[in-house]
Amino acid sequence: MKPPRSSRNDVFLKYKLWLSALSGEGIIGEGQYKLLRAIEEHGSLKAASDILETSYRKAWGDIKKAEELLGYDLTEKHRGGKDGGKSILSEKAKTLLEAYDALHKKMDDAIEDAYSDFKETIK
């Protein structure tokens, strides 16, 4: 063993939650959630990817993949126009985000409960 960096149980629980296709491929996770929210707020995929400091290329690919897996559009895409183009969340996307929020809240509560028990057992 290496130097015991700490004798304290300075550990905690983390989790990730995502919507998955039957194939096992992830559809909507934390990343996509943030991306969609950013699109909603800033009005374009470009602005969203800039804000999130990820590449436009990846953001675009993620949205596209999610839409293909879901079988419906998450954004209404517009090229050209005054500002060169824009992206707007579809109604389904908005519903999805709402559901995702509710879901996360539930899981947060559950994990909080579970955590106290966990630490109890672990000491």
Next chain:
Amino acid sequence: MKPPRSSRNDVFLKYKLWLSALSGEGIIGEGQYKLLRAIEEHGSLKAASDILETSYRKAWGDIKKAEELLGYDLTEKHRGGKDGGKSILSEKAKTLLEAYDALHKKMDDAIEDAYSDFKETIK
């Protein structure tokens, strides 16, 4: 959009849960859990990594890292001997695995509840 591969909501929720250090590094997740259980069952890290079809190198590194982060040993390691060596779970590791089981059960229940609501919202 691409051909709508499915008009059905054939999606489901998945989650990952793990014990993390303050630094953010993962300590015990699904992989380590399985690895420790395999060590418990088969008596050596070698056998465990073979069964799990992962490299011995990675398995060994994972255990080592987890032990360093936790500050205590998860396995009693023995080199040499009749079978060349062996690894046995420490008492703390056993307790940890028990707690992890309980935790997962709770989370599974929670996610099951959350899922029905989720599908309800999504339709």
Next chain:
DNA sequence: AGGCGATATGTAATGAATCCCATATCGAAC
């Protein structure tokens, strides 16, 4: 004493995910 097989650990090769660059297309506004 020597052999065997697992622990222990460094380093090079591989492969997948992501980023970076480049280019095409669109359409409202001027």
Next chain:
DNA sequence: GTTCGATATGGGATTCATTACATATCGCCT
């Protein structure tokens, strides 16, 4: 009808996790 900036997409470069390989050490057993 020209300009502008975002959508759209391919392809090469890079980063990062894992595997593969290589080598040393240990200690019971014969």
